[in-house]
Amino acid sequence: MVISDSSLPLPISKLALGTWAMAGGQLWGPQDETDSIVTIHTALDAGITLIDSAPGYGNGLSEEILGRALVGHRNRALIATKVGARDLTGEQLIASVEASLRRLQTDRIDLLQIHWLGADTVLEDAIADLESLRASGKVRALGVCNFGPSSLATLRKTGTGWLTNQVAYNLLWRAIEFEISAACARNNMGILCYSPLQQGLLTGRFKSAAEVPTGRNRTRHFNCENALAQHNGPGHEELTFATIDRIRAIADGLGQPMTDVAMAWLLHQPGVTSVIFGARSPAQVTANLRASELKLDRATLAALDQASADLKKALGSNADLWAAESRIR
DSSP: OOOOOTTSSSOOOSEEEEOGGGGOHHHHOOOOHHHHHHHHHHHHHTTOOEEEOOTTTTTTHHHHHHHHHTTTTGGGOEEEEEEOGGGSSHHHHHHHHHHHHHHHTOSOEEEEEEOOOOTTOOHHHHHHHHHHHHHHTSEEEEEEESOOHHHHHHHHHHOSOEEEEEEEOBTTBOGGGTTHHHHHHHTTOEEEEEOTTTTTGGGTOOSSGGGSOTTTTOSTTSOTTSTTOOOOSOOOHHHHHHHHHHHHHHHHHHTSOHHHHHHHHHHTSTTEEEEEEEOSSHHHHHHHHGGGGOOOOHHHHHHHHHHHHHHHHHHOSOOOSSOSSOSOO
16 A cells, blocks of 8 residues: 655655664664664665664663664655553653654654554544644654554544555464454555565574574464463464475575565565565665565465465454453454
Protein backbone atom coordinates (compact mmCIF):
# COMPACT_ATOMS: atom_id res chain seq x y z
CA MET A 1 0.00 0.00 0.00
CA VAL A 2 1.61 3.23 -1.15
CA ILE A 3 1.15 6.09 1.31
CA SER A 4 0.95 9.50 -0.29
CA ASP A 5 0.60 12.41 2.09
CA SER A 6 1.21 16.05 1.30
CA SER A 7 2.56 16.64 4.80
CA LEU A 8 5.60 14.48 4.04
CA PRO A 9 8.37 15.99 1.92
CA LEU A 10 9.43 12.59 0.53
CA PRO A 11 7.66 9.34 -0.35
CA ILE A 12 7.98 6.44 2.10
CA SER A 13 10.42 3.93 0.63
CA LYS A 14 9.48 0.24 0.28
CA LEU A 15 12.30 -0.64 2.66
CA ALA A 16 13.05 1.38 5.78
CA LEU A 17 16.06 1.38 8.07
CA GLY A 18 15.54 0.50 11.73
CA THR A 19 18.09 1.82 14.22
CA TRP A 20 17.33 -0.11 17.42
CA ALA A 21 20.40 -2.32 17.07
CA MET A 22 22.62 0.74 16.61
CA ALA A 23 22.10 1.45 20.30
CA GLY A 24 23.87 -1.83 21.15
CA GLY A 25 23.18 -3.02 24.66
CA GLN A 26 22.34 -6.42 26.12
CA LEU A 27 20.17 -7.57 23.24
CA TRP A 28 22.39 -6.51 20.34
CA GLY A 29 25.91 -6.31 21.73
CA PRO A 30 28.56 -3.61 21.17
CA GLN A 31 28.18 -1.30 18.19
CA ASP A 32 30.66 1.22 16.79
CA GLU A 33 29.02 4.59 16.14
CA THR A 34 31.11 5.25 13.03
CA ASP A 35 29.77 2.03 11.53
CA SER A 36 26.23 3.13 12.34
CA ILE A 37 26.65 6.51 10.67
CA VAL A 38 28.15 4.98 7.52
CA THR A 39 25.29 2.49 7.49
CA ILE A 40 22.72 5.30 7.60
CA HIS A 41 24.51 7.14 4.77
CA THR A 42 24.59 3.93 2.71
CA ALA A 43 20.83 3.55 3.15
CA LEU A 44 20.20 7.13 2.05
CA ASP A 45 22.43 6.70 -0.98
CA ALA A 46 20.41 3.61 -1.93
CA GLY A 47 17.15 5.58 -1.94
CA ILE A 48 15.83 4.55 1.47
CA THR A 49 13.93 7.51 2.88
CA LEU A 50 12.30 6.27 6.10
CA ILE A 51 14.57 5.80 9.12
CA ASP A 52 12.92 4.55 12.29
CA SER A 53 14.03 5.19 15.87
CA ALA A 54 12.57 5.62 19.36
CA PRO A 55 13.52 7.23 22.68
CA GLY A 56 13.44 3.76 24.21
CA TYR A 57 16.23 2.46 21.98
CA GLY A 58 19.26 2.77 24.20
CA ASN A 59 17.65 5.46 26.34
CA GLY A 60 17.85 7.94 23.49
CA LEU A 61 21.17 6.79 22.04
CA SER A 62 19.62 5.58 18.78
CA GLU A 63 18.09 9.02 18.20
CA GLU A 64 21.39 10.74 19.04
CA ILE A 65 23.29 8.61 16.52
CA LEU A 66 20.66 9.25 13.86
CA GLY A 67 20.79 12.98 14.55
CA ARG A 68 24.55 13.06 14.11
CA ALA A 69 24.33 10.98 10.93
CA LEU A 70 21.81 13.36 9.37
CA VAL A 71 23.83 16.53 9.84
CA GLY A 72 24.05 17.84 6.27
CA HIS A 73 21.64 15.14 5.06
CA ARG A 74 18.37 16.05 6.79
CA ASN A 75 16.46 16.78 3.58
CA ARG A 76 17.13 13.24 2.33
CA ALA A 77 15.39 11.44 5.19
CA LEU A 78 12.00 10.93 6.78
CA ILE A 79 12.60 10.62 10.51
CA ALA A 80 10.17 8.29 12.25
CA THR A 81 10.35 8.14 16.01
CA LYS A 82 7.97 7.39 18.85
CA VAL A 83 6.46 8.44 22.14
CA GLY A 84 6.04 5.96 24.97
CA ALA A 85 2.94 5.04 26.95
CA ARG A 86 3.87 7.23 29.93
CA ASP A 87 4.30 10.33 27.78
CA LEU A 88 1.23 10.35 25.55
CA THR A 89 -0.54 13.42 26.90
CA GLY A 90 -0.01 16.87 28.37
CA GLU A 91 3.35 18.17 29.50
CA GLN A 92 4.93 14.71 29.29
CA LEU A 93 4.16 14.55 25.58
CA ILE A 94 5.69 17.96 24.92
CA ALA A 95 8.77 17.09 26.98
CA SER A 96 9.24 13.76 25.17
CA VAL A 97 9.01 15.34 21.73
CA GLU A 98 11.30 18.23 22.64
CA ALA A 99 13.89 15.75 23.93
CA SER A 100 13.65 13.75 20.70
CA LEU A 101 14.05 16.91 18.62
CA ARG A 102 17.22 17.80 20.54
CA ARG A 103 18.70 14.35 20.15
CA LEU A 104 17.79 14.22 16.45
CA GLN A 105 19.14 17.75 15.86
CA THR A 106 16.05 18.77 13.91
CA ASP A 107 13.09 21.11 14.27
CA ARG A 108 10.44 18.68 13.07
CA ILE A 109 9.66 14.96 13.29
CA ASP A 110 8.32 13.56 10.04
CA LEU A 111 6.37 10.65 11.54
CA LEU A 112 5.65 10.52 15.26
CA GLN A 113 4.22 7.20 16.41
CA ILE A 114 2.58 5.96 19.59
CA HIS A 115 5.02 3.20 20.61
CA TRP A 116 2.81 1.22 22.99
CA LEU A 117 -0.42 1.92 24.79
CA GLY A 118 -0.39 1.62 28.56
CA ALA A 119 -3.06 -0.24 30.51
CA ASP A 120 -4.42 3.09 31.78
CA THR A 121 -4.01 5.09 28.56
CA VAL A 122 -7.09 7.09 27.62
CA LEU A 123 -6.65 6.81 23.88
CA GLU A 124 -9.10 9.60 23.02
CA ASP A 125 -7.04 12.05 25.11
CA ALA A 126 -3.79 10.90 23.51
CA ILE A 127 -5.27 11.30 20.02
CA ALA A 128 -6.40 14.85 20.77
CA ASP A 129 -3.05 15.92 22.24
CA LEU A 130 -1.02 14.36 19.45
CA GLU A 131 -3.19 15.99 16.79
CA SER A 132 -2.70 19.35 18.55
CA LEU A 133 1.03 18.75 18.45
CA ARG A 134 0.82 18.02 14.73
CA ALA A 135 -1.10 21.25 14.22
CA SER A 136 1.69 23.15 16.01
CA GLY A 137 4.15 22.15 13.28
CA LYS A 138 6.61 20.15 15.39
CA VAL A 139 5.33 16.93 13.79
CA ARG A 140 4.46 16.44 10.14
CA ALA A 141 2.47 13.21 10.38
CA LEU A 142 1.18 10.77 12.98
CA GLY A 143 1.20 6.99 13.18
CA VAL A 144 0.83 4.20 15.71
CA CYS A 145 2.64 1.03 16.64
CA ASN A 146 1.24 -2.20 18.02
CA PHE A 147 -2.43 -1.24 17.59
CA GLY A 148 -5.08 -3.93 17.44
CA PRO A 149 -8.65 -3.81 16.08
CA SER A 150 -10.20 -2.11 19.12
CA SER A 151 -7.65 0.70 19.26
CA LEU A 152 -7.80 1.14 15.49
CA ALA A 153 -11.59 1.43 15.71
CA THR A 154 -11.24 4.18 18.32
CA LEU A 155 -8.68 5.93 16.15
CA ARG A 156 -10.99 5.72 13.14
CA LYS A 157 -13.84 7.24 15.15
CA THR A 158 -11.87 9.94 16.95
CA GLY A 159 -8.75 10.76 14.93
CA THR A 160 -8.02 12.34 11.59
CA GLY A 161 -5.24 11.65 9.10
CA TRP A 162 -3.21 8.95 10.89
CA LEU A 163 -0.92 7.30 8.37
CA THR A 164 0.54 4.00 9.55
CA ASN A 165 0.46 1.13 12.04
CA GLN A 166 3.87 -0.40 12.79
CA VAL A 167 3.55 -4.04 13.80
CA ALA A 168 5.65 -7.19 13.99
CA TYR A 169 5.09 -9.20 10.81
CA ASN A 170 7.07 -11.94 9.11
CA LEU A 171 6.75 -15.51 7.86
CA LEU A 172 7.16 -16.81 11.41
CA TRP A 173 4.81 -14.24 12.93
CA ARG A 174 1.58 -13.77 10.99
CA ALA A 175 -0.75 -12.80 13.81
CA ILE A 176 -1.80 -9.51 12.20
CA GLU A 177 -3.47 -11.47 9.38
CA PHE A 178 -6.30 -12.57 11.69
CA GLU A 179 -7.77 -9.08 12.28
CA ILE A 180 -5.26 -6.24 12.24
CA SER A 181 -4.51 -6.10 8.51
CA ALA A 182 -8.20 -5.70 7.72
CA ALA A 183 -8.60 -3.07 10.44
CA CYS A 184 -5.71 -1.07 8.98
CA ALA A 185 -7.38 -1.23 5.57
CA ARG A 186 -10.62 0.10 7.05
CA ASN A 187 -8.64 3.01 8.51
CA ASN A 188 -6.79 3.59 5.22
CA MET A 189 -3.54 3.12 7.14
CA GLY A 190 -0.41 1.54 5.73
CA ILE A 191 1.41 -1.24 7.56
CA LEU A 192 5.03 -0.77 8.58
CA CYS A 193 6.54 -4.18 9.33
CA TYR A 194 9.12 -4.53 12.07
CA SER A 195 11.13 -7.67 12.84
CA PRO A 196 10.86 -8.90 9.22
CA LEU A 197 13.45 -11.62 9.84
CA GLN A 198 12.19 -12.47 13.33
CA GLN A 199 15.33 -11.16 15.02
CA GLY A 200 17.61 -13.27 12.86
CA LEU A 201 15.69 -16.55 12.80
CA LEU A 202 14.91 -16.16 9.10
CA THR A 203 18.57 -15.63 8.24
CA GLY A 204 19.13 -19.32 8.93
CA ARG A 205 22.09 -18.67 11.19
CA PHE A 206 20.53 -20.56 14.11
CA LYS A 207 20.01 -24.29 13.57
CA SER A 208 18.11 -24.93 16.79
CA ALA A 209 16.51 -23.10 19.70
CA ALA A 210 19.60 -23.78 21.81
CA GLU A 211 21.68 -21.55 19.51
CA VAL A 212 19.43 -18.49 19.78
CA PRO A 213 21.02 -15.84 22.04
CA THR A 214 19.49 -14.79 25.33
CA GLY A 215 17.06 -11.95 24.73
CA ARG A 216 16.15 -13.05 21.24
CA ASN A 217 14.62 -16.25 22.63
CA ARG A 218 12.06 -14.43 24.75
CA THR A 219 9.27 -14.35 22.16
CA ARG A 220 6.30 -16.71 22.28
CA HIS A 221 8.07 -18.98 19.82
CA PHE A 222 10.21 -20.14 22.75
CA ASN A 223 9.70 -21.71 26.16
CA CYS A 224 8.77 -19.28 28.93
CA GLU A 225 11.67 -20.53 31.07
CA ASN A 226 14.15 -18.57 28.94
CA ALA A 227 15.65 -15.44 30.49
CA LEU A 228 13.65 -12.22 29.97
CA ALA A 229 10.55 -14.11 28.77
CA GLN A 230 7.30 -12.34 29.69
CA HIS A 231 4.85 -15.08 28.75
CA ASN A 232 3.92 -18.30 30.54
CA GLY A 233 3.65 -20.76 27.67
CA PRO A 234 5.71 -23.73 26.49
CA GLY A 235 6.58 -22.08 23.19
CA HIS A 236 6.65 -23.72 19.77
CA GLU A 237 10.35 -24.34 19.30
CA GLU A 238 10.15 -27.57 17.29
CA LEU A 239 7.45 -26.20 14.99
CA THR A 240 9.31 -22.90 14.57
CA PHE A 241 12.47 -24.58 13.35
CA ALA A 242 10.53 -27.02 11.19
CA THR A 243 8.88 -24.00 9.57
CA ILE A 244 12.27 -22.38 9.00
CA ASP A 245 13.44 -25.57 7.28
CA ARG A 246 10.39 -25.51 4.98
CA ILE A 247 10.98 -21.87 4.07
CA ARG A 248 14.66 -22.56 3.47
CA ALA A 249 13.79 -25.41 1.09
CA ILE A 250 11.54 -23.09 -0.93
CA ALA A 251 14.26 -20.44 -1.09
CA ASP A 252 16.84 -23.03 -2.15
CA GLY A 253 14.52 -24.15 -4.92
CA LEU A 254 14.41 -20.56 -6.18
CA GLY A 255 18.18 -20.24 -5.91
CA GLN A 256 17.69 -17.26 -3.55
CA PRO A 257 18.84 -16.55 0.01
CA MET A 258 16.14 -17.23 2.59
CA THR A 259 16.48 -13.67 3.91
CA ASP A 260 15.65 -12.22 0.48
CA VAL A 261 12.65 -14.50 0.06
CA ALA A 262 11.33 -13.66 3.54
CA MET A 263 11.66 -9.91 2.94
CA ALA A 264 10.17 -10.13 -0.55
CA TRP A 265 7.21 -12.11 0.80
CA LEU A 266 6.34 -9.19 3.07
CA LEU A 267 6.48 -6.73 0.18
CA HIS A 268 3.90 -8.87 -1.62
CA GLN A 269 1.41 -8.78 1.27
CA PRO A 270 -1.73 -6.61 1.10
CA GLY A 271 -1.55 -3.33 2.98
CA VAL A 272 2.22 -3.33 3.51
CA THR A 273 3.74 0.11 2.91
CA SER A 274 7.30 -0.48 4.07
CA VAL A 275 9.45 -3.19 5.64
CA ILE A 276 11.76 -1.98 8.41
CA PHE A 277 15.01 -3.90 8.55
CA GLY A 278 17.75 -3.50 11.12
CA ALA A 279 21.30 -3.02 9.90
CA ARG A 280 24.57 -2.34 11.65
CA SER A 281 26.87 -2.20 8.61
CA PRO A 282 26.72 -1.05 4.98
CA ALA A 283 26.97 -4.67 3.85
CA GLN A 284 23.74 -5.50 5.69
CA VAL A 285 21.98 -2.62 3.95
CA THR A 286 23.15 -3.87 0.55
CA ALA A 287 22.06 -7.41 1.36
CA ASN A 288 18.56 -6.32 2.35
CA LEU A 289 18.11 -4.14 -0.72
CA ARG A 290 18.12 -7.19 -2.97
CA ALA A 291 14.78 -8.23 -1.57
CA SER A 292 13.00 -5.15 -2.89
CA GLU A 293 13.71 -6.30 -6.45
CA LEU A 294 12.74 -9.96 -5.99
CA LYS A 295 9.39 -10.89 -7.51
CA LEU A 296 7.63 -14.00 -6.21
CA ASP A 297 5.06 -15.75 -8.38
CA ARG A 298 1.71 -17.01 -7.12
CA ALA A 299 2.93 -20.58 -6.73
CA THR A 300 5.82 -19.47 -4.53
CA LEU A 301 3.58 -17.24 -2.42
CA ALA A 302 1.17 -20.14 -1.96
CA ALA A 303 4.00 -22.47 -0.98
CA LEU A 304 5.30 -19.99 1.61
CA ASP A 305 1.79 -19.56 2.97
CA GLN A 306 1.43 -23.31 3.37
CA ALA A 307 4.92 -23.71 4.85
CA SER A 308 4.13 -21.28 7.67
CA ALA A 309 0.40 -21.99 8.14
CA ASP A 310 0.81 -24.47 11.02
CA LEU A 311 2.94 -22.06 13.03
CA LYS A 312 0.52 -19.22 12.31
CA LYS A 313 -2.33 -21.34 13.68
CA ALA A 314 -0.35 -22.45 16.74
CA LEU A 315 0.66 -18.91 17.72
CA GLY A 316 -2.83 -17.57 17.10
CA SER A 317 -4.22 -14.06 16.82
CA ASN A 318 -2.41 -12.50 19.80
CA ALA A 319 -0.16 -10.05 17.93
CA ASP A 320 2.09 -9.39 20.94
CA LEU A 321 5.38 -11.17 20.24
CA TRP A 322 6.35 -11.29 23.87
CA ALA A 323 3.36 -11.36 26.22
CA ALA A 324 0.66 -13.97 26.69
CA GLU A 325 -1.69 -11.27 27.97
CA SER A 326 -1.54 -9.10 24.92
CA ARG A 327 -0.80 -5.39 25.23
CA ILE A 328 -2.10 -5.06 21.66
CA ARG A 329 -5.80 -4.39 21.74
